[in-house]
Amino acid sequence: DTAVSQTPKYLVTQMGNDKSIKCEQNLGHDTMYWYKQDSKKFLKIMFSYNNKELIINETVPNRFSPKSPDKAHLNLHINSLELGDSAVYFCASSLMGQYGYTFGSGTRLTVV
């Protein structure tokens, strides 16, 4: 019954590797997002995506790329991982952005 689910919950990997985080929502929402939470708990949007438009935060390195096979899924691919990519990544979804945003439980990425 989980509304927004993301996998894996924990991801430990070496520098230079490529990894993906998967996200699925079963709420029928029209827009999905990826957020990064740093070690100071600050939450920053990375991407928003609906079936028409991808908006990329200009500060996000192009090593990060969202991929959406359909309206219910928005996966995050990260190439050439760096130590500074270590963070918690949250997937979220909303309906027209106004009625509440539902977040997944997060993926804690550790790059060693």
Added chain:
Amino acid sequence: AQSVTQLGSHVSVSEGALVLLRCNYSSSVPPYLFWYVQYPNQGLQLLLKYTSAATLVKGINGFEAEFKKSETSFHLTKPSAHMSDAAEYFCAVTDSGGGADGLTFGKGTHLIIQP
């Protein structure tokens, strides 16, 4: 552009005391405002939201917030703190433009409950 300022990165109150977490926003259009709570090692849970209806918004777990346009504020309150309220609280803002911009978060306030 929108922004949110949460005054006080840490707030400590005694169990049973009033909880007041401050949030001021900046927005060039009428805002939609949210409060989220994050318990340790968990995701974000919506406490309450303001979407241009009633200015006093009641949420879950006894929390409420009042939208004050003149003060550009959306402070979160709870009359009596409980130990289980200890968590990180985030205020967030978005415009009514359809969701493409997502939420802009404040830096969070860590609420500590003293026994």
